[in-house]
Amino acid sequence: MIKYLELNKVNAPYRAEIEDKLKTILDKGWYLLGDELEQFERLFASYCDTKHAIGVASGLDALKLIIKGYMELGLLGEGDEVIIPSFTFIATALAVTDCHLKPVFADIETGSFNIDPKEIRDKITSRTRAVIAVHLYGQTGDMAEIEKVCKQNNLLLIEDAAQAHGATFIGKKVGSIGDAAAFSFYPGKNLGCMGDGGAITTNDDRLAEMVTALRNYGSRVKYEHLYQGINSRLSEIQAAILSVKLKYLDEEIRTRNAIATNYLRGIKNPKVRLPSVHEDRSHTWHIFAIQSYERDRLRTYLDEKGIQTQIHYPAPVHKQPAYASFNSLELPVSENIARSVLSIPLNSMVSEEEQDYIIKAINEF
Numbered sequence: 001m002i003k004y005l006e007l008n009k010v011n012a013p014y015r016a017e018i019e020d021k022l023k024t025i026l027d028k029g030w031y032l033l034g035d036e037l038e039q040f041e042r043l044f045a046s047y048c049d050t051k052h053a054i055g056v057a058s059g060l061d062a063l064k065l066i067i068k069g070y071m072e073l074g075l076l077g078e079g080d081e082v083i084i085p086s087f088t089f090i091a092t093a094l095a096v097t098d099c100h101l102k103p104v105f106a107d108i109e110t111g112s113f114n115i116d117p118k119e120i121r122d123k124i125t126s127r128t129r130a131v132i133a134v135h136l137y138g139q140t141g142d143m144a145e146i147e148k149v150c151k152q153n154n155l156l157l158i159e160d161a162a163q164a165h166g167a168t169f170i171g172k173k174v175g176s177i178g179d180a181a182a183f184s185f186y187p188g189k190n191l192g193c194m195g196d197g198g199a200i201t202t203n204d205d206r207l208a209e210m211v212t213a214l215r216n217y218g219s220r221v222k223y224e225h226l227y228q229g230i231n232s233r234l235s236e237i238q239a240a241i242l243s244v245k246l247k248y249l250d251e252e253i254r255t256r257n258a259i260a261t262n263y264l265r266g267i268k269n270p271k272v273r274l275p276s277v278h279e280d281r282s283h284t285w286h287i288f289a290i291q292s293y294e295r296d297r298l299r300t301y302l303d304e305k306g307i308q309t310q311i312h313y314p315a316p317v318h319k320q321p322a323y324a325s326f327n328s329l330e331l332p333v334s335e336n337i338a339r340s341v342l343s344i345p346l347n348s349m350v351s352e353e354e355q356d357y358i359i360k361a362i363n364e365f
């Protein structure tokens with residue numbers, strides 16, 4: 001059986017280094033907001049080419065804290081509209097609604113699976129204040145066009161970079177393209193810790209200072225609470241694990257690219273559509289999603305061949321029961337893609353033999 005993802009195997013190469021770090025932390029007895037977090041924040045900011053990186057408890061919290069931060073700074077307010085793609089993980093929408101802002105669901109482009117800049121233009125109203133661009137599957141959308149729309153209309157551009165650590169758009173690192181970006185270190189992400197974790201990156205000093213306070217009960221000095229903050233800290237243990245794994249992230253991305261290239265060259269079946277690559281952006285291949293109008297039959301067939309697959313995602317957010325009031329909205333590209341996508345195993349532990357077996361199985365479908 002070729003599993004979709006086996007985290008014990010993915011993390012095995014880092015075991016000795018992580019064990020050393022854990023021993024140091026156990027000896028020190030300091031578990032939150034310490035040296036390990038500071039070190040990781042420095043390393044991650046440098047990796048993303050940003051002035052600041054702020055560790056938080058999850059990717060969802062990173063998105064929420066960016067919004068809350070802008071609310072405290074007076075740039076966003078309750079009831080403001082935020083344009084987001086509907087074809088994303090639900091966290092993108094939850095961050096907006098949890099802060100009492102209004103999500104405006106936009107459709108995606110067929111090629112990049114990311115928000116369509118034309119849709120953004122169409123959905124702007126006098127209440128629109130921000131756009132969240134999700135770099136789905138590990139690749140950005142047309143960030144030049146999205147940036148242009150945002151600048152022309154005075155909108156904040158927030159990146160949901162949870163799936164795209166290390167990706168670039170015309171040489172610019174994800175996390176440094178918009179006004180602020182949210183990352184997730186959920187175990188299955190390309191840069192994953194061993195629990196929940198997340199980070200915010202930005203070049204904006206005021207936002208950085210604000211979210212640093214907000215993640216720790218709205219406080220900078222103990223028991224002095226300037227804002228109604230939340231508890232969302234990246235623990236010393238998770239930060240230490242991430243500092244170890246960050247050193248190898250570019251290597252991981254290179255391996256993923258080699259596997260993706262193999263799939264792109266090898267898979268040849270008229271019933272299967274391959275993901276498209278764009279010259280102006282680098283892909284981290286967090287997810288390799290093929291498309292087929294016979295998706296469900298293909299999935300069962302691959303399962304019978306011992307190949308485990310996933311569906312990212314079976315329904316766009318505006319069709320989820322949690323967003324019932326949006327269910328009648330029609331976003332044809334998102335809906336169509338949700339019916340046809342299938343993620344095949346792609347991570348550093350899928351051997352060449354396994355890759356060839358997967359290619360052969362798909363070609364024989």
Ligand SMILES: *Cc1c(COP(=O)(O)O)cnc(C)c1O
Pocket residue numbers: 058059060061088089091092134160162163183184185186196197198
């Ligand atoms: C994983 C993910 C999130 C949420 O991250 P968590 O750490 O699980 O809270 C947000 N957006 C996208 C696109 C994701 O893939």
